[in-house]
Amino acid sequence: xxxxxxxxxxxxxxxxxxxxxxxxxxxxxxxxxxxxxDWSDTLHFSLRTDGQISRxxxxxxxxxxxxxxxxxxxxxxxxxxxxxxxxxxxxSVPAQAGMGGGSSDAASTLLALNRLWKLNLSVQTLxxxxxxxxxxxxxxxxxxxxxxxxxGEKITPIELPHARFAVVKPEAGLDTAxxxxxxxxxxxxxxAIISGFAADAFGKFDFGRNDLQAVAQKLCPGVNQAxxxxxxxxxxxxxxxxxxxxxxxxxxxxxxxxxxxxLQVRLCSNLDVHPLVGWASxxx
Numbered sequence: 497x498x499x500x501x502x503x504x505x506x507x508x509x510x511x512x513x514x515x516x517x518x519x520x521x522x523x524x525x526x527x528x529x530x531x532x533x534d535w536s537d538t539l540h541f542s543l544r545t546d547g548q549i550s551r552x553x554x555x556x557x558x559x560x561x562x563x564x565x566x567x568x569x570x571x572x573x574x575x576x577x578x579x580x581x582x583x584x585x586x587x588s589v590p591a592q593a594g595m596g597g598g599s600s601d602a603a604s605t606l607l608a609l610n611r612l613w614k615l616n617l618s619v620q621t622l623x624x625x626x627x628x629x630x631x632x633x634x635x636x637x638x639x640x641x642x643x644x645x646x647x648g649e650k651i652t653p654i655e656l657p658h659a660r661f662a663v664v665k666p667e668a669g670l671d672t673a674x675x676x677x678x679x680x681x682x683x684x685x686x687x688a689i690i691s692g693f694a695a696d697a698f699g700k701f702d703f704g705r706n707d708l709q710a711v712a713q714k715l716c717p718g719v720n721q722a723x724x725x726x727x728x729x730x731x732x733x734x735x736x737x738x739x740x741x742x743x744x745x746x747x748x749x750x751x752x753x754x755x756x757x758x759l760q761v762r763l764c765s766n767l768d769v770h771p772l773v774g775w776a777s778x779x780x
Contacts, residue, residue, distance in 0.1 A: 505601045507589040511529040512528060513528045513737065515684075518683055530644050532640075533767065534764055539584065539586070541605075543580075545579060546580055548580040551582070551583045555587040563629055564602060564605050571613075577615065592739045594670070594736045595739065616777070622637050635651055639772065640654070641656045661701075661764050662763055662764075663762045664741065666758060678711045688703075709735040722740075731746070
């Protein structure tokens with residue numbers, strides 16, 4: 497049985513997240529920088545010739561119709577490929593953390609099956625399929641740190657200097673819809689530009705703020721606990737995305753063992769590029 501083993505699906509951090517407005521259809525307009533980090537899920541793919549798509553959970557149980565299965569099914573339907581796949585999913589990136597774990601799994605699934613099924617589809621085609629699965633999927637398919645605008649669909653690759661981070665995830669997660677529907681959410685941040693981010697924050701990773709954080713701290717006490725622990729280590733934390741994880745750039749050593757049992761702490765580095773860059777062509 498032809499197989500692709502140990503396919504990484506790296507997480508991301510939002511270095512900042514500003515909400516600049518809201519469209520008539522209710523979607524929020526945002527600006528952010530998405531940064532790839534070396535905290536990854538691992539996926540294993542084995543070719544099936546019967547056209548069936550199956551999944552095995554190698555760590556904790558996932559919903560039956562999760563993004564991995566949906567991505568495989570969407571690619572199969574788009575390409576009319578008669579082949580199937582069995583996917584083993586070893587989760588490491590926590591759910592409802594704001595780190596894009598599910599979207600990254602979906603992107604790595606599209607890239608891996610594009611190769612396993614010999615479809616030769618371009619990144620642009622895969623991104624159109626991925627966007628229907630989740631707004632963050634095209635970012636992971638693009639393979640680079642990115643300046644992100646609009647509702648998440650406008651992606652401009654950028655370079656970032658190497659740095660290390662402490663990422664802290666409380667036990668509780670956060671539901672994105674609850675945050676975005678909260679009337680207290682700030683929705684009028686001033687529009688920023690890439691050059692302003694580069695001038696103010698390049699190498700310091702302290703540009704702007706996360707406009708969702710105040711609401712998240714109200715909804716999830718664990719966010720406050722994580723921020724307070726980072727502060728106890730001499731670090732200024734910030735929430736990433738719309739989940740409950742927070743992070744801080746590591747400027748000195750910290751005592752990870754001092755973290756409360758309710759907090760999951762991981763020391764991470766940012767990546768140069770996504771490990772699967774080049775797995776699909778960049779032709780239109």
